[in-house]
Amino acid sequence: MGLELYLDLLSQPCRAVYIFAKKNDIPFELRIVDLIKGQHLSDAFAQVNPLKKVPALKDEDFTLTESPWVLAAKSSKADPSWPHGGSAWRQQWGRTSSGRPMRSF
Template sequence: MPDFLLYDHPLSGNCHKIRLLCAMIGKPLELLPVAVLEGETRTEEFAKLNPVQQIPVLKDGDFVVQDSQAILLYLAMKYAPEWIDASPEGMAAIAEWLSYGAKEVSNGPQLARLHFLDPHKSIDIDRAQAIGRKVLALLERVLGGREWLCLGRPTIADLAVFPYVGLARQGKLPLDECPNVLAWIDRIRALPGYHPMPGLPEAL
């Protein structure tokens, strides 16, 4: 088995965060597809790898880390410190957005998209879309006064929030009514190493 491996699904925005960061820092990454919709994460074998039974999971040598935000932080600290910050203040600003990506973005744009991708899921689509609209409105306000989410430069905060916001149309959310968010997406698309996943735009 490769020493640097991501347990992956091509339609997962959370996995795409990891694929993006590795591409942007020039870190070769082997992908192992996991049949999530067919229940592969719910097997006993996968539970031994990750008791939470979710992807992404990163294997770096003998070390295994799960959760997309944790993986972003691990990769940046070990291989790409320019994507985080050396100060407590800077890391606090990044952590705020990591938390926002794990909570509001997950409960809004991510769940709204999943409702239409996997309709048998018991998702309250009205609630997910309401949260999703609040996410877009907040980002539209924040990005009206800055180019990046924090620190005036690209960080893992941007990658933590980006995929499911960029995929918001798949959740029937009004992304096209948010010019500041669209401009931020274009700035991410212009970064070296950017590549899309199904539903996200091509590189600029």
């Protein structure tokens, strides 16, 4: 299985990730998470993203949960010279966009 992208196109960060993936011909399986219906708060979605936020990108057993990380990961799919893999992302993006240290789950 390839990339799975969990999003709701009502969300601006989700649209940015979606447009980037489409524009760069990055293949992904779209998984719609309806924010208005509260699907992001479900236990099923918490298995994908314990923070219960979109967008989320799942690549086999590795998941990214904030839009800047998702865009960077998609950049590595578009340009293989980008660093990739869980340890590379943790090193490069060791803090969340809020400036807090990344939490391991």
